[in-house]
Amino acid sequence: MRLKDKVVFLTGAANGMGESHARRVISEGGFLFMTDIAEQAGRKLAEELGDRALFFAQDIANEAQWQNAAKVAKEHFGGVDILINNAGILTKGDIQSESVETLRKVLDVNVAGCWLGIRTISPLMIERGKGSIINVSSQVGYRGWTNYSIYGCSKWAIRGLTKHMAMELAPHNIRVNSILPGAVDETGLFSGRSDPEFMEQIKQSIPLKRFVTRDQVSSLMVYLASDESDATTGTDNLIDCGVSI
Ligand SMILES: NC(=O)c1ccc[n+]([C@@H]2O[C@H](COP(=O)([O-])OP(=O)(O)OC[C@H]3O[C@@H](n4cnc5c(N)ncnc54)[C@H](O)[C@@H]3O)[C@@H](O)[C@H]2O)c1
Numbered sequence: 001m002r003l004k005d006k007v008v009f010l011t012g013a014a015n016g017m018g019e020s021h022a023r024r025v026i027s028e029g030g031f032l033f034m035t036d037i038a039e040q041a042g043r044k045l046a047e048e049l050g051d052r053a054l055f056f057a058q059d060i061a062n063e064a065q066w067q068n069a070a071k072v073a074k075e076h077f078g079g080v081d082i083l084i085n086n087a088g089i090l091t092k093g094d095i096q097s098e099s100v101e102t103l104r105k106v107l108d109v110n111v112a113g114c115w116l117g118i119r120t121i122s123p124l125m126i127e128r129g130k131g132s133i134i135n136v137s138s139q140v141g142y143r144g145w146t147n148y149s150i151y152g153c154s155k156w157a158i159r160g161l162t163k164h165m166a167m168e169l170a171p172h173n174i175r176v177n178s179i180l181p182g183a184v185d186e187t188g189l190f191s192g193r194s195d196p197e198f199m200e201q202i203k204q205s206i207p208l209k210r211f212v213t214r215d216q217v218s219s220l221m222v223y224l225a226s227d228e229s230d231a232t233t234g235t236d237n238l239i240d241c242g243v244s245i
Helices: 016-027 039-049 063-077 100-128 149-172 196-205 214-225
Strands: 007-011 031-036 053-057 082-085 131-136 174-181 236-239
Touching: 007 016, 007 063, 007 100, 016 031, 016 039, 016 214, 031 039, 031 063, 039 053, 053 063, 063 100, 082 100, 082 214, 100 131, 100 149, 100 174, 131 149, 131 214, 149 174, 174 214, 214 236
Parallel strands: 007 031, 007 082, 031 053, 082 131, 131 174, 174 236
Antiparallel strands: none
16 A cells, blocks of 8 residues: 555556556555556556546647646546656667657657656646656666667656756655666567567576566556655666666
């Protein structure tokens, strides 16, 4: 019950790590306002999670949809205590094969989506005198990689945004931290699961020789969301089986 009666606003809740976070919020006693563009999967999961969960279809790149979502969250749950900016998209390729349209699209979803989330939801936290915001970056936002010029810079931007917002919102008692997962193979974003040779090659490049599980990322999320981390703000939280070493 580490999130007992806390209202959690979670984006990208229908699949992958978001689905795992959604289940954990409920099992830790929280209320869940869950959003995604994947409507069917989102509604199905909310139904399974019961009365403490409410699904709302939302594209995080759309400002008006953020405003509608915040209004419904406030009407239904009375406010928001925790925001998890989890939704994101990936593109992979060298700079010559990528396009500026893809760059703009990824920045619009991954960076503007996160920025709009903080802008729209933090006033609800200010009303409550307290809050915790968790932004999902990546190991790709920690160091340089090949073929990640677009996704990588979006995830570096999220780390930077986290630190700037942690300063700006500290006077309101709102903490802002980022999570930097390594490769989590149980997600839609992780391609290559059907290729055992590729999977083995990746595994061998990881110091602990294993992938991160969704459940492990949810445990870190609960720590940062709950009052246990009350002294922690502006931090980058790596969970990557040692890749960043
Ligand atoms: N899987 C990994 O190895 C890994 C590693 C590091 C970071 N991440 C990050 O973790 C987060 C979760 O991704 P995942 O791996 O669970 O992937 P996923 O594809 O399984 O889930 C992402 C969810 O976000 C939703 N989404 C996509 N665009 C959206 C939009 N515009 N508006 C609202 N919802 C949208 C999708 O419908 C999906 O349900 C992402 O930010 C991703 O960049 C993933």
